[in-house]
Amino acid sequence: MRTAWRTPRGLATVLLLLVLAVLPLLTQVFDQRYLLSIGTRIVIWAIAAISLNMILGYGGMVSFGHAMFFGIGGYAVGILAHHGIASGWIQWPAGIVAAALWAAVIGALSLRTRGLYFIMITLAFAQLVYYLGAGLEAYGGDDGLNISRSRFTGLLDLRDKASFYWLCFALLCGTLWFCSRFANSRFGLVIRGAKSNDLRMTALGFPVFRYRLAAFILSGAFGGLAGILLANEGAYISPAMMSWVKSGDLIVIVVLGGMGTLFGPLYGAIAFFALEESLPPLLDLGRKGWGEYWQIAFGPMLVLVALYAKGGIDSLFGRRHA
Amino acid sequence: MPEPLLSADRLIKRFGGLLATDSVSIDVRPGEIHALIGPNGAGKTTLVSQLTGNLRPDSGTIHFAGRDITHLPTHARVRLGLARSFQITSVLREFTALDNVALAVQAHAGHSFRFLADACRDETLRRPARQGLAEVGLAQRADTQATALSHGEQRLLEIAMALAGDPILLLLDEPMAGMGAEESQRMIGFLRGFKGKRAMLLIEHDMDAVFQLADRITVLVYGRAIASGTPEEIRANPDVRQAYLGDDLVPPPSYGGGGRRPEGEGDTKNS
Secondary structure: OOOHHHOHHHHHHHHHHHHHHOHHHHHHHOOOHHHHHHHHHHHHHHHHHHHHHHHHOOOOOOOOOOHHHHHHHHHHHHHHHHOOOOEHHHHHHHHHHHHHHHHHHHHHHHOOOOHHHHHHHHHHHHHHHHHHHHHOHHHOHHHOEEOOOOEEOOOEOOOOHHHHHHHHHHHHHHHHHHHHHHHHOHHHHHHHHHHHHHHHHHHHOOOHHHHHHHHHHHHHHHHHHHHHHHHHHHOEEOHHHHOHHHHHHHHHHHHHHOOOOOOHHHHHHHHHHHHHHHHHHHHHHHOOOHHHHOHHHHHHHHHHHHHHOOOOHHHHHOOOOO | OOOOOEEEEEEEEEEOOEEEEEEEEEEEOOOOEEEEEOOOOOOHHHHHHHHHOOOOOOEEEEEEOOEEOOOOOHHHHHHOOEEEEOOOOOOOOOOEHHHHHHHHHHHOOOOOOOOOOOHHHOHHHHHHHHHHHHHOOOHHHOOOEHHHOOHHHHHHHHHHHHHOOOOOEEEEEOOOOOOOHHHHHHHHHHHHOOOOOOEEEEEOOOHHHHHHHOOEEEEEEOOEEEEEEOHHHHHHOHHHHHHOOOOOOOOOOOOOOOOOOOOOOOOOOOO
């Protein structure tokens, strides 16, 4: 571990984290404030993707509804703010607890199924939450709701873009740290073992369902945190933040970056947003108006990754040591 | 006669119109090796799956170590000391041999809701795991990925995993399946070492192995237990000879030619 940074993977990761750590300074020097907003979104989405990776990558539970936790974290903040409870000390724990509780409910139901059924049932629950959000006329319905940002009076002003970015980055580091411990912990090994062969794990004496449910709840809680950050980033909540397209994007990010790897979701989030931002102008160079259809170029790229780079971006740095 | 460790009483299991387990009663006494034999499709694996909890019997009861376990889930039965190996090799393929056994040790080392400490450096798991590997003769292969092990080694790894929890009863579903003669003999020698110490319910097609190892034999045909007794009694039983059409049940006195049959087909009904 001590020499990990000497490998190409380690070096790239250290450099990447360094750049991310000083991003607000860089964007200020080069006067690219817009990049900071993209950077913030990358960091928040990376947290969500890491949380999805905990169940999808390490546990083999392909949840196609993970964006619902964006919604739950976001709406917890938005609804409380709407009613005059502006303190982040109340909003944030409420958002995380709400996401964890909801994860417990749908996990208890959906983890009884496997494979395609699990994908479908998580999608169904996400759609349920989506339409619930769209039906909340008091909180903007379909149009969403402008909210004021969470207050951490005297500590932090989230309206300041750089402070907010650094808060998100610190939380990303915390999430990465947790995930790195989780992966090789007793709990993580049970989850990974169950992905490999759940019949065997049961025969060894592990109550697999219980551990999977706990992982699902954990993942939902981190997903809720990402939703809280997302709501604060735009000072806005809407059902769109939990549409099934966002859930799909999260899966794409995890697969693109490398399932079951620590930094894969972060690489994936960076690649995803870089392509989303750069492909439209590039295509517009070819012919005006093509940029709108950037996903036509993005789709085949995903196919190529799925076919030829099964380990995602992470695998480009060579084989991992266990 | 000692109190049986495991006793199944009049188990019945139906799959649609098929009576896969037809009122079978079977027991295993402490320290004995009880072999379960029968032609393909006799319902051996179905019976074992009910004992392990992978299948629920339609009626009947199962007692283990003085408790009614008929309705206990699989993992709880394992915790009570009922371990199994699978007919089709079942190891964690992406993990090393040592990781496999370490997880088996972990399964019996309290709950696993521990999220931060590195389990791969936890000597309370690794040391017994290394010991377990050494016991089955796989010490040299500790860091080899399970997929890279030979078939025979994987079977031994399974045994090491089953033994990790120090079970009082081992359910071995064709431990010699797919093994060569030499590997089989190694496994037989290994299992014989447990005789009198650990109770075993052994399902095996290899009649050499069965008659070398078993204290008692139960013969299952079309879901019914048609006979149960010592190897000598079973050998002499006319019904059993009938069921096997006299082919390979009676091995020559010296353990020469193998009574091996092709494994598997039609024998697995675990949902």
